[in-house]
Amino acid sequence: MKKIFSILFIATMFGMVLASCGDDKDEPEIPKTQNLVSVHVDETDAYFVFDIDMNKDKSTIYMYNIQFAPGAPKMTLRVNVPVSLSQDGKAYIMAGTALVADMYMPSAAGWVPMSDERYQLNNLSCTVNPSAKQYSLSFDAHGGHFDESGKLE
Numbered sequence: 001m002k003k004i005f006s007i008l009f010i011a012t013m014f015g016m017v018l019a020s021c022g023d024d025k026d027e028p029e030i031p032k033t034q035n036l037v038s039v040h041v042d043e044t045d046a047y048f049v050f051d052i053d054m055n056k057d058k059s060t061i062y063m064y065n066i067q068f069a070p071g072a073p074k075m076t077l078r079v080n081v082p083v084s085l086s087q088d089g090k091a092y093i094m095a096g097t098a099l100v101a102d103m104y105m106p107s108a109a110g111w112v113p114m115s116d117e118r119y120q121l122n123n124l125s126c127t128v129n130p131s132a133k134q135y136s137l138s139f140d141a142h143g144g145h146f147d148e149s150g151k152l153e
Helices: 002-020
Strands: 033-037 047-055 057-066 075-085 093-095 102-105 110-113 122-129 134-141 144-151
Touching: 047 093, 047 122, 047 134, 057 093, 075 122
Parallel strands: none
Antiparallel strands: 033 047, 047 057, 057 075, 075 093, 075 102, 093 122, 102 110, 122 134, 134 144
């Protein structure tokens, strides 16, 4: 009887040890919707708002104080981009080409689509990692290349 009780006790302890071993699924999943803002020192710096909604086909990237060439005016843009999760499930991935951005024009009472091919955003690649509080964004537009990475608030 003692032998059976000892075997049951050892089996129970072994089961408890196995049950206490965690796996990667213990980490919290990133939310299906988030509004994340890049760090910037003052309002004249380039900065971004990533309005992410995994429940929709596309999410929106708002770009503030974007300047494509020295001396060119700074622009406020928004673009809708397809969004997915990275393979490890820890980051949002947004990518697309020939994307039509909207430019904010106070004189025109709001957002105006920049449908001319010269103003389309091409080769857009964006990774937003909310747990590491980092982002990277790059695209081609207006005859130049834009590349930015930084921290999230």
